[in-house]
Amino acid sequence: MSAARPRPDVARMLTLVPWLLERPGARVDEIAEVFATDPATIRAELEHLDYCGLPGLGGGALFDVTVIDDVVTVRMADELRYPLRPSPQEALRLLLIGVAAERVAGADVPALRSALGKLHDALGVTPGAVTVLDAEPDDAVRTLRAAIAEGVRVRFTYRGRTDTTPSGRRVEPWAVELHEGAWYLHGHDVDAGEARIFRIDRAADLEPTAERATSVAPDRLDRPAYAPTDDDLAATLTLTPGAHWLLDALTADDVAPHDDEGTVRVRLRTAAPEWVARLVLMTGGGATVVQPPELRERVRSLAQEALDRLGEASPQPTRPQGGRS
């Protein structure tokens, strides 16, 4: 029994025919890679296609599909000489993929621009109709991409979520990733001696070194997601609509409506309470800690401390807290 059951797909079969008519002698594994599926599925679809063609009682005119030693040839299928036009959904998805990639890697891959021009024409979509303003790589991301291309180590100072002080890191960079709106670096931490994921906006003084990177990136990179454990501090927050962005920064266990105005109640666990306190502070009152009391007090004291310092730095006298009527 094979691990994955082949799942033949009609839209893919209708695309396989013209694709293979242009590429006599293509191999099953390379076809599977291009179509982002497994060889067993491709084999099953080819087997079905050998029974397809122009129907008619008594057999009709069937396609001729041969697979010998994983080498594929399709003949007698001129009815499907051209591929099925991408659906509107597929068209927008592909354009969004191209437009976002151009934003990240357009400088390295100039052919993306001309490819996108042709795609907009062919798919009947006005240039500019899909626009991606996110995914803008900053200087640090560009530096990292250059270092990856050259195969050299980088160094930077870094403060992780649970770190109290920043420390110097030496890293062999493997890949950059934009995840939930933030850029991450995957790489081998030379001093820790293992693979690590760094949030790039928490790195400072990043620069390439002359040292060669020797580690080999794994085939599959982990997601930069945080997995809560039972040792973590449990907390409950409420978020007004303006503070919902916090949900993207946190890993919530549960989100439930709190009132009719769009406020939600969030339960979460964290290994970095100080970091959560800072996030709450960042919302400027949109997020409120309900539980536990010590985290509530920590947020209050951080905000009060900031207010006091603001009073000292300000030419005008500070109003006492709670001065709103």
Place this chain on the structure above:
Amino acid sequence: MGMPAVERLVNLTVALLETRRPVTFDELRRRTGYYPQPDAASARRMFERDKDTLRAMGIPVETRQDFGMDDPGYLIDRARYELRDVDLDAEEVAALALAVDMLGPDVGALPLAKVAARAPDPAPLAAPPARVGLPVTDVDVFAPAIVDRRTVRFTYRTADGRTGERTVDPYGVVRRRRAWYLVGRDHDRDGARGFRADRMLGEVRTIGPEGAFDVPSGLDLGSVVSGPDVVPVDVTLRVRSEGTWEVTARGGTDVGDTGDGGRRMHLRDVDPIRDRAWLLGVAPDATVEEPAELQATLRTALTRVVEAHTDDAHTDVGEGRS
């Protein structure tokens, strides 16, 4: 018995592509033998399901009842079905393959195979690996209206909570600050507007015919959703030693000491709205000295945080609105 459904669907597609005139269900049934149920009604239901399946894949199965036909007939217009040559070259195919690899082979591989089916195989391309998370399937719901240029209608809740109907000619979509926007001409205001997808309530209905409007050439959709221009300001901060790293990481420069063990630092081009959250997060360690308006904004926000986290008058702390 019976042929596998995928073979029947492929063959039905070929048959409807090859026919010059619309074929009725009875003809199809007789010629193909695909719908062998003795009961005509259940055979018919099976055919209707097949037709829906094909249409859902984007196959333009048309229904026509020409003069002199007793029953409606079906065919696929080859010109609408086929993607004719896109003329991508080997470098362009490689560039798109890289894009699909970066953003999502699951979603992008089949559409790319379609547009590159008749193109040369990709040229070798070396680019440093990157992975970009962008939920491109979120905008599927808008795709037919944008591609076919059909007017849509939906219920929309504005940022301040008012709900109303909107009628929009959808020009396209914008991804900005992790939200999707539909941008188009708002019929009631007769101007280009952006609508956040997560503030649309219920269904987005398509109304009116295809090709109902033209997208104005040269329109920058991004500028429609970018909101009012905010003038960036230069900020002077009084920073405790604990906070200097944060400000440095943000691009700040040290301009001298403050006499009490801290540093005075400059940050250029701070957006008072977008960067407000960051300034609040570092506020216990890095205090804004200039400009005064920014100080006032932060003071208001910090006061709200203190109030929301002070347990005197309120037991229900979830209220948090002024």
